[in-house]
């Protein structure tokens with residue numbers, strides 16, 4: 001029932017060409033499960049009827065096509081280097097119907113791009129924004145100078161941590177860093193590899209309280225995902241866990257997390273008039 005209402009809302013929006021919601025999936029520490037989470041959240045959105053594009057922005061280290069067990073048509077690096085390509089030429093589809101763009105290799109640091117390449121990137125993104133409901137960006141770990149400007153432009157940032165103290169402190173440092181550049185950014189917290197789930201909840205609540213106390217910033221708890229052997233198995237089989245193991249506890253928790261997100265204020269679509277993603281990136285890079 002809920003899904004139908006959302007689908008309807010999204011369809012209405014599409015007809016008015018509303019921009020997609022842009023979400024970056026980040027972490028302070030590496031290896032906490034970002035790529036698996038981005039992939040399976042994107043697939044869940046596709047299953048719920050949303051036009052979703054997964055964008056591998058872990059340039060040089062990207063592994064989305066490996067996780068999907070799919071051969072990508074091209075990469076964002078190809079699009080940037082080969083001016084005869086349209087952005088749609090580098091969109092690949094996996095067997096579940098998920099659209100994705102691979103990161104590729106050999107890209108100079110974003111901050112060093114010449115204006116022409118940046119314009120091309122922005123025009124490509126613009127096209128994607130107006131042809132999708134959600135753009136999900138799988139990022140590399142940590143906030144580098146490079147990715148910061150892109151993160152600043154996202155509508156939302158999903159921060160993934162595990163219960164490990166080092167992962168938590170790195171998540172906090174990352175949020176603090178982004179917050180120091182933009183106080184209005186929305187953060188949604190995810191704890192992955194919790195064992196048991198209740199521990200993950202406690203950990204997120206502690207992180208939330210710390211952020212409120214020291215940064216005076218409200219953040220939302222998005223959900224807890226359990227430690228689950230099926231993740232590793234699925235990675236080995238090159239099939240996303242929510243596809244190979246639809247009844248696994250991790251899949252159920254993930255679906256729950258996506259439902260919670262879709263029913264929250266954060267998922268409410270942005271209106272076309274609002275100063276959105278592309279305008280924000282443009283401002284960041286060109287000051288206009």
Ligand SMILES: Nc1ncnc2c1ncn2[C@@H]1O[C@H](COP(=O)(O)OP(=O)(O)OP(=O)(O)O)[C@@H](O)[C@H]1O
Pocket residue numbers: 027029030031032033034035036037058139140141192193194225226227228229231232235250
């Ligand atoms: N919930 C989980 N239960 C068990 N193992 C998990 C879980 N989540 C992730 N893993 C393990 O952690 C590995 C790393 O996951 P993933 O590649 O998604 O992390 P990442 O944050 O994208 O890493 P990087 O920072 O290198 O990009 C997986 O291959 C899997 O073995």
Ligand SMILES: [Mg+2]
Pocket residue numbers: 034035036058063138139
């Ligand atoms: Mg990754």
